[in-house]
Amino acid sequence: MIHLEHINLVVKNMEATLAFYRAALPHWRVRGNGFDHWHGMPRQWLHFGDDYQYLAFSDNGQGENRDLTTLNLGLAHFAFVVGNIDDLVARLAEAGFNADKQGAENPYRKNFYYLDPNGFEVEFVEYLSDLPKERNHYHD
Structure with missing residues (x-):
């Protein structure tokens, strides 16, 4: 079996990033962290996740993230499946984060897209069916 273990992201501010994630x-935790140098630059690194999957963050990111309104090369977004999208939207709003946009209407899923403090687009999706044919429904 193959599954995605982690995504490694360079971020500007570790605390702002952690506040969003x-x-x-909320069930994830800091699994480990430390300080080192990357190509001669000091950095803090941190792994945030559970026992099986995590996000790896390194701070002191420079520049701007890719413009999501273009077809420029780079990460478009990554997504998490959640059990209750309404609870997630409420938690993020309470923490000061509002959705950038809602996904297209679909009878089998609800999804929202957020921009994290570093400009990475993160999708959260709640599936309303356990049937693969419905979960993977694209068009009528």
């Missing part, structure tokens, strides 16, 4: 994923 802690609100979105």
Whole structure:
């Protein structure tokens, strides 16, 4: 079996980043962290997740994230499946984060897209069916 273990992201501010992901994923925790150098630059690194999957963050990111309104090369977004999208939206709003946009209407899922403090687009999706044919429904 193959599954995605982690995504490694360079971020500007570790605390702002953690505030977003802690609100979105309250069951996750800091698994490990430390300080080192990356190509001669100091950085803090941190792994935030559970025992099986995590987000790896390194701070001191420079520049701007890719413009999501273009077809420029780079990460478009990554997504998490959640059990209750309404609870997630409420948690993020309480923490000061509002959705950037809602996904297209679909009878088998509800989804929202957020921009994290670093400009990464993160999708959260709640599936309303356990049937693969319905979960993977694209068009009528």
